[in-house]
Structures are given as structure tokens and as C-alpha cells.
Amino acid sequence: MQNNAFQKNVINYPDLFSDYSGSEIDFSQFPDGVTAYSQIDGDQYGVPFDSGTAINALRTDVLAEAGYTVDDFTGITWDEYLTKAEDVLAKTGKPLLSGVAGSSDILMMILQSAGASLFDADGQPTIAGNDELVDAIEVYAELVESGVLVEVNSWDEYISTFVNGSVAGTINGIWITGSIQTADDQAGKWAITDLPKLDGVPGATNYSANGGSSWAISSTGDAELAADFLASTFAGSTDFYDTILPKSGAVANWIPAGDSSVYAQPSEFFGGQPIFQQVVEFGAQVPSNNTGVYYYEGRDAVSAAMTKILGGTGIDEALDEAQANVEFAMN
Known part of the structure; x- marks a missing residue:
């Protein structure tokens, strides 16, 4: 299950x-x-x-072209990741991330890496006023706005971005390596490392x-x-x-x-x-994530909120609406 x-x-x-x-x-x-x-x-x-378990998979040949190694992306913060990824993009024309628009996968991985959840121990939603979630959203928005993260319309398009080489990395569960390895021409040109962590968040880790x-x-x-x-x-x-x-x-x-x-x-x-x-x-180092009964309703609500935020809605307003939608579903 x-x-x-x-x-x-x-x-x-x-x-x-x-x-x-x-x-x-x-x-x-x-x-x-x-x-x-x-x-x-x-x-x-x-x-x-x-x-x-999540990995940060990167094209080592693209990193080398920009003057980096995978070690430069190991044990770092999201601020450091953004700075280096923008440099890679400027020097090579390659973004390091892609994702399906309207999906909260990356957002949820960032949140769990900080030991935070969408629900408290009693299963009640903690979407509105969730500081770690706000931090994760701000990181995601910066990644998209900088061009470091390219949003696409479907899962097949997402897979294609790194298989065809238009994107030089991905962050996802270890199972994504099966898709990465379908690109035979890229053999030997990939490496994995841990995830960036949130800055200034007590208990934040590089694992999710x-x-x-x-x-x-x-x-x-x-x-x-x-x-x-x-x-x-x-x-x-x-x-x-x-x-x-x-x-x-x-x-x-x-x-x-x-x-x-x-x-x-x-x-x-x-x-x-x-x-x-x-x-x-x-x-062995991934923090726990409380899911409860309404986890998927919470994810869907946060996904919708993220889309609105990228469209210009304020974070607090969007998360207040997401919280209300989950509470409605629970009732």
C-alpha cells in the first residue's frame, strides 16, 4: 500500500x-x-x-561546463542551490529542474525535509499560518520565476525534459532513476546527492x-x-x-x-x-510526515493554492482558502 x-x-x-x-x-x-x-x-x-527516499539527480557534464561538481550541490541550502542553479542556467542554457504544473510533489518534499506537515498530530489541517509551508512556497516560486525550474503540462513531458536533455537534473523519489536510465546516451553523465534544505528553519534537513x-x-x-x-x-x-x-x-x-x-x-x-x-x-535520515485521513485533500488544496500564488495571489490569502477547502472536505 x-x-x-x-x-x-x-x-x-x-x-x-x-x-x-x-x-x-x-x-x-x-x-x-x-x-x-x-x-x-x-x-x-x-x-x-x-x-x-528522495534524491537530487544531476547531469555532471552540464555542471562541469559551468565549473561545478556534484559536491558543490551536496549538503547545501535552497538559497545556495538557487544561486548556483542560476549560474548553471546562464552558462549552459540548461535548467536543473522541471515539474508538472499544478503538482505539489516538490513542495511536499521541501516541507517534509523540514520535518513539517499539512496536519497536526490530531489530524487537523495546519495549512494557514504554516511557516515552513510558506518558506517552501517562497522557494518554489523563486525557482520558477528564475527559470531554474521549468513547469510542463503532463507527466510524460516531465520525463522527457531530462531524457531529451533539455533539463539537467531532477528531484524526486529514488524510483525516478528508472526513467533517467532510459537515456542510454547519457550513461555515466549523472550523479545523485541529497536535497537542499530550508534556510533558518530549526530541524530542517537535506533529506525527504x-x-x-x-x-x-x-x-x-x-x-x-x-x-x-x-x-x-x-x-x-x-x-x-x-x-x-x-x-x-x-x-x-x-x-x-x-x-x-x-x-x-x-x-x-x-x-x-x-x-x-x-x-x-x-x-535513515528522512523526517516523519504526518499524513492522516485527508492527506490527498490537503495536497490538492495546496497545489491549487500554489497555482494561484504563481498567478499573483498573496500567499496568506491562498493558504487561508486552501485551509477552508480542506476543513470543508473534512466536515
């Missing part, structure tokens, strides 16, 4: 799910930010599987996520047997992860998987980086 939908489904249909109480699964071996997606009232309902999934156990059948199966595979076997990684490209959230020789293999496409080992390390 997709992580962002997990709490919504368990809260709405509690009789359909079993928790993992009494199982032998050691949830401390998964990142707290990932197990939190499937925790309700202190109980754990999901075993994390497919990673949604977009997507990912976890295993649920149904309340019908043998829940104890199902939990035992997961404990010896997705929550307990490096051999298992070593086997499925080359075949499916599914990247583990299980932290010990990152210690295996398979995860440490250099990727020729990404300039010899052990990208899967790096992503497991990134994932």
Missing part, C-alpha cells in the same frame, strides 16, 4: 487490517520517518518495502521522500504466518534484497540491506556511485 494512503485506509477501515503486535519484526531497523506512515495510535500496521510503499496484513487468514513471512524476507534478509534489487529495481527501506555487497555495487550510469547504498543512508 502506498505510504501516503496507509493511515487513511486503516483509520477508515480498521476491521480490514491486522497490526504487527507480537511479531518478531524489529521496526528499529527501518527509518522512523518511514514506519511513521503506517503507525496509528501507537500500533504498527505496515512493514516498509519500496523506498520513496516522495512515494514509497509498505506491506499491510489483512485481518482475514493467518496474520501470524504472514507476519512471520515478512520477518524473514522484507524485514530480515539481505540475501532477499540482494536478489530482488537487480531484477526489480525495488530499493529497500530496511537499513541493514545497505550494508550488502550488492547495494555497494557502483552504478556505471551514475558515474560509478553506489547509489542504492547511498539512498538507504539518506532514507
Whole structure:
């Protein structure tokens, strides 16, 4: 089940799910930010599987043309990123980012990297007056207005921007590497690093996520047997992860998987980086993001607000309207 939908489904249909109480699964071996997606009232309902850990993927040949390396984009703030990305654009004509207009993916990744959410611990919306959200919106608006981020009209167009080389980077979940690697002519010209972080925000990090999934156990059948199966595979076997990684490209959230020789293999496409080992390390540092029942309504409302803000509406006015729309949906 997709992580962002997990709490919504368990809260709405509690009789359909079993928790993992009494199982032998050691949830401390998964990142707290990932197990939190499937925790309700202190109980754990999901075993994390497919990673949604975010990466900042960059064309190293384009960076070199502008006098930069991927290290110059590692562990930096969004202000630093904007300054360097504008310089790359001026020297090469290549933006470093693209995204689908009206989508809040990048915005949500920025927000989660700062340990902030659209909802409080009680599931109430915190869109209006959310300082971290305002900061994230201001960053996004600056990226668009500077030309560093190009907005397109569809997902296919988004993929095409970096596959055809018109854009020299992307920020998304690790699963985006599958699309990046369809550009055979760009092999060896890519690298990954962590995300920029918000300036002046206590607790802001260079790590976030977009997507990912976890295993649920149904309340019908043998829940104890199902939990035992997961404990010896997705929550307990490096051999298992070593086997499925080359075949499916599914990247583990299980932290010990990152210690295996398979995860440490250099990727020729990404300039010899052990990208899967790096992503497991990134994932261990992703802050939690409270989703609750109305996460997608919140995302949609913020997406609409972002479109209005880019069109000239004030941030406070747009977020007040978004808050009201989510409250209406909840009622």
C-alpha cells in the first residue's frame, strides 16, 4: 500500500487490517520517518518495502561546463542551490529542474525535509499560518520565476525534459532513476546527492521522500504466518534484497540491506556511485510526515493554492482558502 494512503485506509477501515503486535519484526531497523506512515495510535500496521527516499539527480557534464561538481550541490541550502542553479542556467542554457504544473510533489518534499506537515498530530489541517509551508512556497516560486525550474503540462513531458536533455537534473523519489536510465546516451553523465534544505528553519534537513510503499496484513487468514513471512524476507534478509534489487529495481527501506555487497555495487550510469547504498543512508535520515485521513485533500488544496500564488495571489490569502477547502472536505 502506498505510504501516503496507509493511515487513511486503516483509520477508515480498521476491521480490514491486522497490526504487527507480537511479531518478531524489529521496526528499529527501518527509518522512523518511514514506519511513521503506517503507525496509528501507537500500533504498527505496515512493514516498509519500496523506498520513496528522495534524491537530487544531476547531469555532471552540464555542471562541469559551468565549473561545478556534484559536491558543490551536496549538503547545501535552497538559497545556495538557487544561486548556483542560476549560474548553471546562464552558462549552459540548461535548467536543473522541471515539474508538472499544478503538482505539489516538490513542495511536499521541501516541507517534509523540514520535518513539517499539512496536519497536526490530531489530524487537523495546519495549512494557514504554516511557516515552513510558506518558506517552501517562497522557494518554489523563486525557482520558477528564475527559470531554474521549468513547469510542463503532463507527466510524460516531465520525463522527457531530462531524457531529451533539455533539463539537467531532477528531484524526486529514488524510483525516478528508472526513467533517467532510459537515456542510454547519457550513461555515466549523472550523479545523485541529497536535497537542499530550508534556510533558518530549526530541524530542517537535506533529506525527504516522495512515494514509497509498505506491506499491510489483512485481518482475514493467518496474520501470524504472514507476519512471520515478512520477518524473514522484507524485514530480515539481505540475501532477499540482494536478489530482488537487480531484477526489480525495488530499493529497500530496511537499513541493514545497505550494508550488502550488492547495494555497494557502483552504478556505471551514475558515474560509478553506489547509489542504492547511498539512498538507504539518506532514507535513515528522512523526517516523519504526518499524513492522516485527508492527506490527498490537503495536497490538492495546496497545489491549487500554489497555482494561484504563481498567478499573483498573496500567499496568506491562498493558504487561508486552501485551509477552508480542506476543513470543508473534512466536515
